[in-house]
Amino acid sequence: MTEATVMRMAELARRSGVSVPTIKYYMRQGLLQPGRRTSVNQAEYDHRHLDRLRLIRALTSVAGLPLSKVREVVDAVSGESTVIDAMAVTQDVLTGTITDEGAGTSEILDRVISQRGWRCARSSPAYQAAAGAVTQLHAEELTTVLDHLDGYAEAAEMVGRADLEAIEDAESLEQRIRGVVLGSVLRRPLLEALVLLAQQHFAQNVRDSGES
Amino acid sequence: MTEATVMRMAELARRSGVSVPTIKYYMRQGLLQPGRRTSVNQAEYDHRHLDRLRLIRALTSVAGLPLSKVREVVDAVSGESTVIDAMAVTQDVLTGTITDEGAGTSEILDRVISQRGWRCARSSPAYQAAAGAVTQLHAEELTTVLDHLDGYAEAAEMVGRADLEAIEDAESLEQRIRGVVLGSVLRRPLLEALVLLAQQHFAQNVRDSGES
Structure with missing residues (x-):
């Protein structure tokens, strides 16, 4: 898959699922690096172009982000970013799709974070969203949910760990960040649907005990 | 809180957070049962009216559902429904907010459900969403996420159990269903934000091991 493939624009379009005019547009916008020019009107592309286009497609088509947000992520993976920096930018961009509200700090949240020993940034949109x-x-007045915050945090830890395990075999930073994007966007409805199925299961116990 | 309080319309509005004109509209629409008439132009209301209005407010203001969907839930809690029937209707109504796509059956999903011993309905929107x-x-081609389906299901089970524990002390079916609605709608962003915080934590391990 990732051997040093060299290809023309048409093949790049076919393999990335992005149309030729759109690829050219991304290039003019500086989102995609230019190919290696082989003649006046021809250039060739490689797996790095493919990785980049697949990342952009995940951000636009699947995550539904505007190009301004796509640019933030692309800038993060293009620079000298470490995985954690690129992931932080990606998280921040994706968190906007959960909630726009911030709320300063939360004592009960800080307690859970410290109990679990999570190293995470209070300044991050993720913390603000929580x-x-x-x-x-x-x-x-749904404080009974907060009484179970420990349980939710423990479950979240399992999910977060699995999310990262699911992308750890990625061969480039771009593939990994694409995994973070698709993982977050597509895993989110999966998890919530699984929760509903688990609720169905436990609701039957509620009925059973309620009738006794 | 739930002693047999008797109140006038103005107090009902104040305590429910729903305006008098809106309460009257719900009553005309048959979503709220009429009060006990005490004179030609006065009636009194009790905790059942309050429970109903709080449920409707959760469905409209917090879950953002249209009145047609609110009616489905209200019909379910008004009838002879058991907890499980009312919850099933509520889930179905809420699942529409996750995804509209169905996908028949999924072998890998069935395997996980049977491993965990979940009793749940394949015909439900929750199953379809999953x-x-x-x-x-x-x-x-993000099958690495599916490789971790067991872990996600285990986490979902913890969340679903906590969700139901959080509402088990509710004193009426309406309070309980309100808990399901608010729990699902408000707990969802909480859980996802917690997952992002856990990802932040584990991403630091990714960097550490990546640099070694």
Whole structure:
């Protein structure tokens, strides 16, 4: 798959699933690096172009992000970024799709984070989203959910670990970040659907005990 | 809180957070049962009206559902429904907000369900949503996520159990269903934000091992 394949524009389009005009547009926008020119009107491309296009397609078609956000991620993987920097940018861009509300800090959240020994940034949109969700649960007086925060955090840890394991064999930073994007966007409905199925299962116990 | 409170319309509005005109509209629409008439132009209401209005507010303001969907849930809690029937209707209504795509059946999903011993309905939108997510992961060639399906299912089980524990002290079917609605809608961003925080934590290990 990732041997040093050299290809023309047409093949790049076919393999990436992105049309030739769109590829040219990305190139003019600086989102895709130019190919290696072989004559006046021909150039060749390699697996790095393919990786980049697949990443862009994941960000646009699957995650539904605007090009301004795509650029943030592309800039992060193009520079001297470490995995963690590129992941942080990607997370921040994706978190915007969960909630736009921030909520300062949350004591109950800080307690859980410290209990689990998570090293994570309070300044990140992810922390802000979590604190915002805690605030909203308080506002709706659904504090029984917060009583189970430890359990949710433990489950989240299993999910986060699996998310990273699922991308650890990726061969380039771009493939890995594409995995983060697709993993987050596509794994999210999967997890929620699994939760609903588990609820169905446990609801039957509720009925059983409720009738006794 | 739930002693047999009797109140006038103004207090019902104040305590439910729903305006008087909106309450009257819900009543005309048959979503809220009429009060007990005490004179030609006065009626009194009790905790059942309050429970119903809080449920409707959760479905509309928090879950963002249209009145046609609200009616499905209200009909389910008004009738002779058991908890499990009312929950099933509520789940189906909420699942529409995850995905509209169905995907028949999924072998890999069935295997996980049977391994965990979940009793759940293949015909439910929740199953369809899960099968749809599996299909989309296949389509994007992100099968490494599916390799971790067992882990995701285990985490989902913890979440689903906590979700139901969080509502088990509810004193009426309406309170419980309100808990399901708010739990699903507000717990969802909380869990995803926690997953992002866990990812932040584990990403640091990725960097560490990547640099060695």
